Amino acid sequence: MLEVKNLCxxxxxxxxxxxxxxxxxxxxxxxxxxxxxxGKTTAFNCISRTAAPTSGEVWLDGERIDHLRPHKITxxxxxxxxxxxxNLGDMTVIENVIVQSRVDGLRGLFRPAMSREEKDKxxxxxxxxxxxxxxxxxxxxxxxxxxxxxxxxxxxxxxxKIILLDEPAGGVNPSxxxxxxxxxxxxxxxxxxxxxxxxxxxxxxxLSHKVVVMAHGKVICAGTPDVVRKDPHVxxxxxxxxxxxxxx
Amino acid sequence: xxxxxxxxxxxxxxxxxxxxxxxxxxxTDQTRxxxxxxxxxxxxxxxxxxxxxxNYNYVLHLVLFTASYVAMASSWxxxxxxxxxxxxxxxxxxxxxxxxxxxxxxxYGISTLITAPLAGLVAAAIGYGVGLVxxxxxxxxxxxxxxxxxxxxxILFDNWHFIGGANGLTLPTNDLTVQWAKLPYYYAMxxxxxxxxxxxxxxxxxxxxxGLRALSKDEIKAESAGIDTRFYKVVAFALxxxxxxxxxxxxxxxxxxxxxxxxxxxxxxxxxxxMCILGGKGTIAGPVIGAILIVALNELFVxxxxxxEINILGTGxxxxxxxxxxxxxxxxxxxxxxxxPRILNWD
Numbered sequence: 001m002l003e004v005k006n007l008c009x010x011x012x013x014x015x016x017x018x019x020x021x022x023x024x025x026x027x028x029x030x031x032x033x034x035x036x037x038x039g040k041t042t043a044f045n046c047i048s049r050t051a052a053p054t055s056g057e058v059w060l061d062g063e064r065i066d067h068l069r070p071h072k073i074t075x076x077x078x079x080x081x082x083x084x085x086x087n088l089g090d091m092t093v094i095e096n097v098i099v100q101s102r103v104d105g106l107r108g109l110f111r112p113a114m115s116r117e118e119k120d121k122x123x124x125x126x127x128x129x130x131x132x133x134x135x136x137x138x139x140x141x142x143x144x145x146x147x148x149x150x151x152x153x154x155x156x157x158x159x160x161k162i163i164l165l166d167e168p169a170g171g172v173n174p175s176x177x178x179x180x181x182x183x184x185x186x187x188x189x190x191x192x193x194x195x196x197x198x199x200x201x202x203x204x205x206x207l208s209h210k211v212v213v214m215a216h217g218k219v220i221c222a223g224t225p226d227v228v229r230k231d232p233h234v235x236x237x238x239x240x241x242x243x244x245x246x247x248x
Numbered sequence: 249x250x251x252x253x254x255x256x257x258x259x260x261x262x263x264x265x266x267x268x269x270x271x272x273x274x275x276t277d278q279t280r281x282x283x284x285x286x287x288x289x290x291x292x293x294x295x296x297x298x299x300x301x302x303n304y305n306y307v308l309h310l311v312l313f314t315a316s317y318v319a320m321a322s323s324w325x326x327x328x329x330x331x332x333x334x335x336x337x338x339x340x341x342x343x344x345x346x347x348x349x350x351x352x353x354x355x356y357g358i359s360t361l362i363t364a365p366l367a368g369l370v371a372a373a374i375g376y377g378v379g380l381v382x383x384x385x386x387x388x389x390x391x392x393x394x395x396x397x398x399x400x401x402x403i404l405f406d407n408w409h410f411i412g413g414a415n416g417l418t419l420p421t422n423d424l425t426v427q428w429a430k431l432p433y434y435y436a437m438x439x440x441x442x443x444x445x446x447x448x449x450x451x452x453x454x455x456x457x458x459g460l461r462a463l464s465k466d467e468i469k470a471e472s473a474g475i476d477t478r479f480y481k482v483v484a485f486a487l488x489x490x491x492x493x494x495x496x497x498x499x500x501x502x503x504x505x506x507x508x509x510x511x512x513x514x515x516x517x518x519x520x521x522x523m524c525i526l527g528g529k530g531t532i533a534g535p536v537i538g539a540i541l542i543v544a545l546n547e548l549f550v551x552x553x554x555x556x557e558i559n560i561l562g563t564g565x566x567x568x569x570x571x572x573x574x575x576x577x578x579x580x581x582x583x584x585x586x587x588x589p590r591i592l593n594w595d
Contacts, residue, residue: 050468074474086469088462099462100473103455109483110450113458132268158474 001026001193002047002078002162007056008217009042016042018217019056024162024210029184029194031204034214035238040197041083043214044166047195048080049073060162075102077161081168083197085147089140093131093150096139097122100157118157125153129183145172152183162193169200181207205229213237284591285536289442296434299427308430312502314543315434315441316495320516321523321535322444323491328521329530330457331484332464333386336517337378337394340401341371341489343511345496347411350506353419361436364497371493372486379485383478386467398514405508416507419500433502440498444491449532449594451487460484461530492520526567528577532594537578542567 002024009017017039024030032040045051047058049070058066065073079100088096098114101121114122126132129149134142142150148168155163168184169177181203188194198204204211204225211228213221215237221228228234292311298304320342328334345367349360360367382393406414422429451457463470463477471477500506519542520535527538542563549562574581582588583595 048472050472069476069478070468070471071474071476074472079474080472082469082472086466088465088469090465091458091461095458095461099458099470099475102474103459109456109459110454113453113455127265132265154473 001061002195003057003059004043004047005057005059007043007046007058008054009039009046009051010054015217017046017053017056020214020217020219022212022219022222024193024195026193027188027191028209029188029196029207030210030212031208032195032197032212032214033199033201033204038214038237039217040214041166042217044080044164044195044197048078048164050080074100074158074160077159078164079155079158079160079162080164081148081151081155081166083166083170085144085151087139087142087147087150087154089138091139092136093126093139093142093153094119094122094135096150097125097154097157100154102158122153122157125156128156128186129153130179145176148172148176148180152180156187160192162195163187165194165196165198167197167199169198169203177203280593280595281590282594285442285445285533285594289438292438293435296431299431303427305426305430308434310543310547312430312434312437314539315437316499317519317523317539317543318441318536319437319444319495320492321520321527321539322441322448322532323488323495324520325488325524325529325535326448326451326460327484327488329524329534330452330460330464331481333383333481333485334391334521335394335485335488336391336514336521337397337401338489338492338520339512339514339516340398341375341492342496342499342516343401343405343508344371344374344489345493346500346506346511347405347496348493349497350417350419350500351411353501354417357420359422359432360497360501361432364436364440364494367497368490368494371496372490375489376482376486379482383481383485394517395514398512398517402508402512405512412506414508416505416510418505419503421504430502433498436498437495437502440491440494444495445532445536445594447487447491448535452532452595456480456483464530522567524577526570526574526577528574528580528583531577531579531583533592534577534579536594537592541578 004020004022007017007020008015020039020043032043034040042051046053049066049068053066056066057064060076060078063076065076088099091099098118101118103109123132123135126135129152131146131149131153134146152168165184169180172180184194184207196208208225211223211225212219213228213234220233220237221231295311296308298307320338324335324338348370349363349367352358352363353360378397382390382397385393405411411417422432459470459475459480462473462475463480467477496511503510523538523542524535525538526541527536528534545563545566546559549559553559553562576584579588579592
């Protein structure tokens with residue numbers, strides 16, 4: 001469904017992403033892991049075009065998207081969350097959610113901000129995530145965990161085909177983490193494709209169908225959680241070991 | 249402790265939750281006082297009746313002047329308040345509107361009351377073009393680019409002989425008696441102000457307005473939420489130039505002369521900004537209240553201190569103290585703390 005081919009992103013001399021190639025299969029949960037600085041978030045940014053890739057290609061459903069602007073990519077059905085929740089402070093939760101719903105054409109631009117259907121849809125999403133009670137709360141009054149849930153809710157409002165989650169459980173308590181895991185699984189069961197960056201290995205191993213491991217901007221291993229867990233390259237990357245061919 | 253639910257009570261809970269959710273999703277602001285601005289408008293529309301019992305030209309002038317600033321501040325608010333782009337160059341659109349319609353009046357004798365919407369469109373088109381270039385930067389860089397726009401326009405207008413250069417241009421006066429001469433412009437300006445406030449309200453409550461509010465907070469987030477931020481910003485710039493241009497058109501004929509040092513002043517831009525900030529940026533009532541307050545304060549201090557430099561000091565002092573206690577502007581701060589009188593809730 002999503003194909004990343006030879007993706008590169010250089011910041012001056014730093015090669016944050018250096019020829020990463022991987023695919024995300026339709027209907028699966030794919031995890032992107034790697035030690036800090038491996039280029040996971042940068043890869044995310046290049047896929048969603050929040051940052052422009054230096055070179056390489058990104059294909060979504062057979063269509064090349066790496067030259068499109070971010071809002072176009074969202075319209076194509078690829079939505080993302082941010083590692084540090086970027087919610088819109090002065091707006092209520094329901095506005096934060098509805099802002100993500102699709103607007104078509106010039107006339108769509110000047111119709112009322114929140115139609116009844118959109119409100120109902122937003123409320124059903126909030127209900128699914130169990131946060132209806134904060135619907136009319138201002139964005140900046142929320143706790144960190146609530147913001148994470150709100151991000152997820154906003155994501156769903158745009159009817160995405162594939163969602164990119166950047167550390168959805170980063171910095172949240174274990175019980176909320178379980179809740180978020182449950183939500184992601186439920187969404188996946190409904191047919192939503194998920195690409196997720198996460199540091200919590202336990203969560204990754206339980207949740208994902210496929211794991212892509214990055215280190216130094218390159219993909220060093222990809223496969224099922226069990227395969228990845230036993231891969232010597234992955235162990236080396238995480239434990240800081242020296243590969244034999246490098247040592248030689 | 250464990251709680252067990254009977255099937256019937258479980259469905260009752262689900263039912264209760266559903267109705268609760270529905271209630272929440274239907275929740276709307278019930279305290280909005282739409283009647284108040286309408287009543288105010290009706291009152292002001294009836295005000296010229298005073299002319300039958302005496303000469304109240306000064307009062308009419310003050311209302312007209314305030315209305316022009318209500319229109320301009322509300323218009324500025326679309327870009328500065330909703331989208332968060334502070335422009336100090338909006339006087340340019342005031343000048344463009346004034347000169348465009350003024351030239352049509354001087355050359356062809358068509359009243360600005362007819363050509364004002366056209367002047368607005370010209371201002372909007374220029375705003376659109378300028379926005380395409382300058383809206384690529386934000387924050388201080390954008391403010392400076394807007395000041396640059398004003399300076400460029402001033403130099404251009406000062407040296408453009410076709411439109412009178414720095415000496416300006418005298419426009420024909422209408423042939424009404426002194427008692428009634430102000431009335432056409434009075435009603436035109438009132439209509440423009442009302443139309444601007446209404447439009448700002450409509451914009452704020454549209455998809456477009458929601459998008460502008462989103463991008464004013466976080467452009468990257470807004471863009472990834474599916475908002476074409478570049479297009480939204482430029483349209484906001486054009487719209488906010490439109491109403492200023494219309495006000496400028498009518499103002500020119502009202503003054504009966506056009507001169508760059510009346511229209512293309514940073515003070516005119518600064519007034520719009522200050523009114524929005526004092527009243528409450530991003531609110532609907534804010535620019536209106538701000539315009540009324542600043543015009544009233546200016547008049548008060550000119551009357552008590554004379555048109556010296558001290559009167560400016562007086563206005564500045566009141567503004568500074570006001571903003572210490574109302575950092576989000578009068579309407580904004582009161583709304584945030586839930587103390588906004590109902591008659592000022594126009595959002």
